[in-house]
Amino acid sequence: MTAALALEKATRVFRNGSGIFDIDLELASGSIVALVGLNGAGKSTLMRVMLGMLRPQSGHARLNGHDLESAPLAEWARVGHLVEYPLAYPELTARRNLELSARLRGVADVTAAIDRTIREFALEQYADRRVRTLSLGNRQRVGVAAALQHGPSTIVLDEPTNALDPAGVIRLRESLLRRAADGAAILVSSHHLDEVARIADRIVVMNAGRLIGDLAPDTPEIERAFFEAVRTDDERATDERANR
Amino acid sequence: MRAAIWAEAVKLAGSTVGRVASVAIVVGISVISASMLLAAATTTDPQLLAKLGPVAAGDWRGFLLGAVQITGAGGLGGFAVVLAWMFGREFGDGTIAGLFALPVRRSTIALAKLVVYLCWAVAMSVLLAIVLALVGTVAGLGPIGSGTLEALARQAALGVMSVAITLPVAWAATLARSVLGGVSVAIALVVVAQVSVLAGLGGWMPLAAPALWAISLGITVSPLQLSLLVPFGAIFVVLVAQSWRRMQLDR
Numbered sequence: 001m002t003a004a005l006a007l008e009k010a011t012r013v014f015r016n017g018s019g020i021f022d023i024d025l026e027l028a029s030g031s032i033v034a035l036v037g038l039n040g041a042g043k044s045t046l047m048r049v050m051l052g053m054l055r056p057q058s059g060h061a062r063l064n065g066h067d068l069e070s071a072p073l074a075e076w077a078r079v080g081h082l083v084e085y086p087l088a089y090p091e092l093t094a095r096r097n098l099e100l101s102a103r104l105r106g107v108a109d110v111t112a113a114i115d116r117t118i119r120e121f122a123l124e125q126y127a128d129r130r131v132r133t134l135s136l137g138n139r140q141r142v143g144v145a146a147a148l149q150h151g152p153s154t155i156v157l158d159e160p161t162n163a164l165d166p167a168g169v170i171r172l173r174e175s176l177l178r179r180a181a182d183g184a185a186i187l188v189s190s191h192h193l194d195e196v197a198r199i200a201d202r203i204v205v206m207n208a209g210r211l212i213g214d215l216a217p218d219t220p221e222i223e224r225a226f227f228e229a230v231r232t233d234d235e236r237a238t239d240e241r242a243n244r
Numbered sequence: 245m246r247a248a249i250w251a252e253a254v255k256l257a258g259s260t261v262g263r264v265a266s267v268a269i270v271v272g273i274s275v276i277s278a279s280m281l282l283a284a285a286t287t288t289d290p291q292l293l294a295k296l297g298p299v300a301a302g303d304w305r306g307f308l309l310g311a312v313q314i315t316g317a318g319g320l321g322g323f324a325v326v327l328a329w330m331f332g333r334e335f336g337d338g339t340i341a342g343l344f345a346l347p348v349r350r351s352t353i354a355l356a357k358l359v360v361y362l363c364w365a366v367a368m369s370v371l372l373a374i375v376l377a378l379v380g381t382v383a384g385l386g387p388i389g390s391g392t393l394e395a396l397a398r399q400a401a402l403g404v405m406s407v408a409i410t411l412p413v414a415w416a417a418t419l420a421r422s423v424l425g426g427v428s429v430a431i432a433l434v435v436v437a438q439v440s441v442l443a444g445l446g447g448w449m450p451l452a453a454p455a456l457w458a459i460s461l462g463i464t465v466s467p468l469q470l471s472l473l474v475p476f477g478a479i480f481v482v483l484v485a486q487s488w489r490r491m492q493l494d495r
Contacts, residue, residue: 014494051345053493077347087342091258100254103247104346146342156345 002065004029004154004185005050005079010059012049020045020209022059027154027185032176034196035189036215036226037206043189046206047083047158050187063154077106080152082160086143090132094123094142097131101146117149121171137163144172148179155179155186161195173199193222207233248348248356252330256360261329269322269368274375276318277311281383304385308395309459311376315402316455317434319372323365323403324410324433328426330357331484332417341493354488358414358481362407369403398458405454405470408477409433415480418487450476 003026013019020042027033035043048054049061052068063071063079088097098117102110118127123145126138134142140163147157155176161169176199180186190196196203196217203215205226212233219225256262280299284306287293293300299310331354334340343353373396377388388396412433417426433451440449446456447469454473457465 048341048493053341053344055492073347073349076345079345081342081345083341085338085341087339089255089258089339090337091260092254096254096258100251101342104251104348106247106347143342 001028003027003062004064005156005187006060006062007046007050007056008060008062010049010056010061012045012054012056018042018045018209020049023049023211025050025204025211027187029153029183029185030180031201032180032186032188032199034200034203034217035187035206036191036193036196036203037189038230041206042209043206044084044158045209047081047156047187047189051079051081051083051156053083077150078153079156080147080150080154081156082143082147083156083158086139087146088131088139088142091130093128093130094118094134094138094145095127097142098146098149102149105150107150113149117145120175121145122167135163137165137168140164141168148175151179153184155184155188157186157188159189159191161190161192169195193226197222205229208237245348245352245356248353249359252353252356252360253363256326256330256364259329261326261333262364265322265326266364266368269319270372270375272322273311273314273319273372274379276314277307277376278379278383280310281307281379281385285383302385304380304388304392305395307380307383307385308376308392308399311372312399312402312455312458315372315399315406316458319403320406320409320434320437320455321430323368323406324413324430325427326364327361327410327413328417328423328430330361331414332421332423332426335421336423340491344493349489350491351485351489354414354418354484355481358411358484361414365407366404369400369406372403373397373400395461398462402454402458405457405473408473409437409451409454411477411480411484414484415487418484418491448472 005027007023007025010023011021023046035046037043045054049056052061061068063075066072066075087101092100095114098114099110102113107113118124121141121144123141126134131139131142144160148155160172164172176186176188188196200217203217204211205213205215207230213229215222215225280296281302283292284296284300284302297310298306300306334343343350376399377396410430413426413430416429417423419425437449437451440446441452441456446452447465450472453465453469457470
């Protein structure tokens with residue numbers, strides 16, 4: 001079965017030497033993959049390469065089997081993403097932002113999609129307020145809602161729980177679980193290991209631009225296991241440098 | 245394309261920058277022109293009258309020549325700031341990331357921005373000409389004859405032609421990934437236009453040709469020289485679309 005989104009031996013290195021190296025990662029329909037790592041591990045870079053915001057210097061990024069550069073526009077209509085900044089224009093109301101996002105994604109019944117999304121993310125009291133007047137958490141909520149309102153079959157969210165209050169986190173969790181059950185392929189990055197352990201089918205650990213292993217979501221003391229994996233990888237890298 | 249144009253129109257209509265620039269261009273230029281007319285009518289100071297230039301004549305011709313001069317520099321600046329904002333703000337606000345991975349090509353989004361900018365600039369130019377006609381009428385400059393109508397049309401055309409001149413600003417804001425980058429180039433455009441006029445290159449320099457054409461009542465700039473605006477604008481439309489198509493978020 002073709003992966004919804006896939007990286008094949010993808011490498012993208014910045015001038016300062018950081019980046020992602022030789023990454024293989026596939027998102028399959030109906031599953032949630034969580035990407036965890038320390039700040040600077042390369043999570044956002046990986047997501048940018050996956051969504052075509054950065055071109056890999058070697059390897060490939062594919063959307064439903066198509067190279068990203070040549071993927072049909074119709075395939076992109078079924079992708080929802082939030083990477084770093086929500087697509088929420090401060091001068092527009094939350095409702096108008098949702099409309100903008102829906103129209104750009106070719107949603108057929110825009111009004112129904114907006115109403116449904118506003119209910120799903122409990123945005124009723126903020127819907128007609130300009131985004132610039134909203135708190136950081138509510139802006140994030142608008143951004144997440146804009147990314148998910150068109151019922152995407154492929155979802156990429158970079159730290160979506162940032163600034164969300166506990167109620168918002170629970171709503172997002174339920175929404176992602178429901179979408180995965182409906183067949184969506186989901187990639188989520190987060191610093192909150194306990195939170196991703198509740199929803200992920202697979203937890204991938206990233207360190208220094210490489211995928212260094214998986215953690216089972218039911219791993220006891222998952223944070224300790226994560227830090228152990230990162231520490232072991234750092235020590236291995238230090239030994240390799242010393243032996244060179 | 246339709247969705248992208250709608251989105252850009254909504255963003256511009258909802259923005260403070262768009263509203264302030266619209267008022268500044270239409271009301272600002274009209275008020276300055278009216279103030280000059282009022283000064284010409286109420287002063288006997290020869291130095292002030294000299295500074296007022298053609299407006300000192302106190303007739304339609306002088307009034308609209310004064311408005312054209314203001315539009316040539318101030319209007320150009322106003323248009324350019326809006327264009328710099330339309331492109332640069334996506335980077336400043338971080339919304340550019342949301343414009344990737346959409347079923348609309350980024351080059352289409354860039355072209356939609358230019359279409360909306362063109363429509364807005366044409367609307368502002370026509371509105372400015374109408375308001376100037378009202379101001380002149382209220383100021384008692386007399387009935388609007390065919391010569392005055394021609395001058396008003398030239399005034400509106402100058403605004404429309406300013407669109408082509410300002411297009412490098414969109415490219416600069418894209419490359420610099422900031423509003424400030426675009427505004428800096430806008431200032432440079434005004435300076436280059438002035439210097440090229442002083443150097444005698446005016447008619448052949450697309451940046452200066454429209455204002456010279458309007459100020460000289462269409463005499464000193466030939467249609468061939470004015471037509472250079474088309475390839476000049478087209479080059480920058482292509483550059484902007486290419487830059488958006490090939491863009492990577494690597495900064």
